[in-house]
Structure formats: C-alpha cells, structure tokens
Amino acid sequence: MVKILKDIKKKIKNKIREHVTTEELMANGMKVGKDFFRGKNTELDDTFCWLIEIGDNVTLAPSVIVLAHDASMRCTLGYTKVGMVKIGNRVFVGASSIILPGVTIGDNVIIGAGSVVTKNIPSNSVYGGNPAKKISDLETYLSKHKDSNKTIFDEKNTFKGKLTLEEKHRIRCILEQEGISYSR
Template sequence: MSSDSILYHSEGCSLPIPPRLQRLIRLAPWLLRVPLFASLVLRRFLHVRASQISPGFYAVVPDYLSAESVNLNDTVFINYASVSIGAGTRFSGENILLTSTHCPGDFSKVIARPIKIGRNVWITYRCIILGGVTIGDNVVIGAGSVVTKDIPSNVVAAGNPCQVIRVIN
C-alpha cells in the first residue's frame, strides 16, 4: 500500500490510511498468529463470543463483525459493512464473505452492504457470500456456492448463483 491508500467506510466516506496503519494491515496475517496480538485485535474489532476461531481465520474489518457461538474455520471476511452471524452457525472452510463491490460507473467508488446470517446455518466448503445478502435460520449452503440474493429460512441452497434446492421440514 502506498501512503495515499484509502480506507472506505460503509457510509461511503473515504479516509486516508496513515502509514503506521498501512504497515499493520500488511503484517496482519502474520501478527494474527501471535496469540496476544490476535486477542487484542479480535477484542477491538470483532464482537465474537464463545466462538471457535481456527488459525486460518482472516478478517479485514474497518467496520463490525457480530457473531455468537459460531465456528469460523479458514473463513475470510473482507467487510467494509457490518457482518452479523447468528448463534450455532458453522463455516466449513475457505469461505469468503465480501461486503463491498465497486460502483459500475466509477471504479474508484466502493459500495458496501451488510451481510446477515441467521441461526444454525451451515456454510459448507468454498462458498462466497456477497454484500446485501440475508440468509435465514436453519439453512445449508452447498459447497462452492455464490450467494448473490437472500436465502429464506429452513432450506438447502446451492449453486452459482445460489438457489433453493429443497425445503427442510
């Protein structure tokens, strides 16, 4: 990152990133492996209670991540807007939650929308969840799915784009 790097916030304002913060962001993947630093970072930016966080967890969090009693395995959060995860939710691995995209007419602008995931959801292997999506309670998202639209409660959904396959009784 150069000294003129920009940090985009969910309200649409942009702020220059100070050089010291740029260095910290570059070192974050390695520093998160240091237990003391990782706990300080998680305490500052994440609201994660009684959750299991594996060493492969990585987050870019200028905004807010809320999770309670969830299992975060090798999951990458790139969130410029809030991410809310309900209790009992599990991530199998190598998942990406991406709350931001670029404005089609002006690539210098970032659009950020929150992600909401309900209770008792299973996000299986290598799923991508895009900003603005709400996933209901008691949902299974199939491996390799790209979730671009809201998923209702009590269903199994999969595919690219992710669609409801069947209802869970």
C-alpha cells in the same frame, strides 16, 4: 544479490494481507453469536467487518468468503458498493462458498459447497450452486438423509481417531459398496 531478494520478499509480503482473527473483527464491530465455527482459510471482510452479523450455531466451512463490499466499480466509477451481510441462527455454509454484500441468510439454512450467494436466502431451506438456487426445504432434505440405511461412522473412524491401515481399508470397502455414508 541477497539484498535484492530480501527487498523483493519484503515487497511481496507487504502486498499479501495478513489473516485477521475473529476476535479482531469483533473488536472492530462484527457481531457474532455463540457457538460460531470459522473453518481454515475462511475470510471475513475486514474492511467493512462492522457490516457483518453472524447468529448462533453457525459454521463457515474452510475457505468461505463473506464480503460486505464489492470494489469492482472502483477503478471506473471511483467508489465501492457496500452492503450489510446477515447470517441467521443454525446456518451451515459449505466449503469455498462466497457470500456477497447485501445478503441476508435466514435461520436453519444449509448452503452447499462452492455456492455463490448473491440474493437473500429464506429460513428453513437448502441452497447451492453458482448463483445459489433453492435445492429443497430443510425438512425434506434432512428426512431424506435421516431415514437412510447407510453406515454411520463415529468420530473414532476419522483422522482424529488415529485409524490403523486395516480400519481405513474397512471404511473404504464400505464406501465402495454404499457410495456415500455418514460420520458423527
């Protein structure tokens, strides 16, 4: 019985793909600029990684998926669609978003959490949704939040700051009054 369980675990492990590091992807041809942040569980297409280009100051939040191929036709047509993915400079891609093959994202772009990017996104814009659609130009979006009179918390007011129960309670009270606030 123990041997059967070990064999089953081995078969399952062989079917689960291991996480590939950014450094390994770069060694295989993916281009990445400086100050790149890859959130936890973010997957970059390791099969066609040399077709992915990421600019400077880019953040891919947790669980983002960037695909340079689409194998949906493989079982019926016998081949896979392949396309380059280019992500410009100063781009933020929200958690659990998906970027599909053949997409170019311009500079100074924010993509909302959970978005599915199926088409090119121009510079200086904010997109979100499934499929991703324009929400605003970047300047309008930033000025709306910049001129807010909401509380701005410092990093000491985050999990990294090792907050006391009283400090957590104080922050919760502020958020109950303001709805949304900000953190540095």
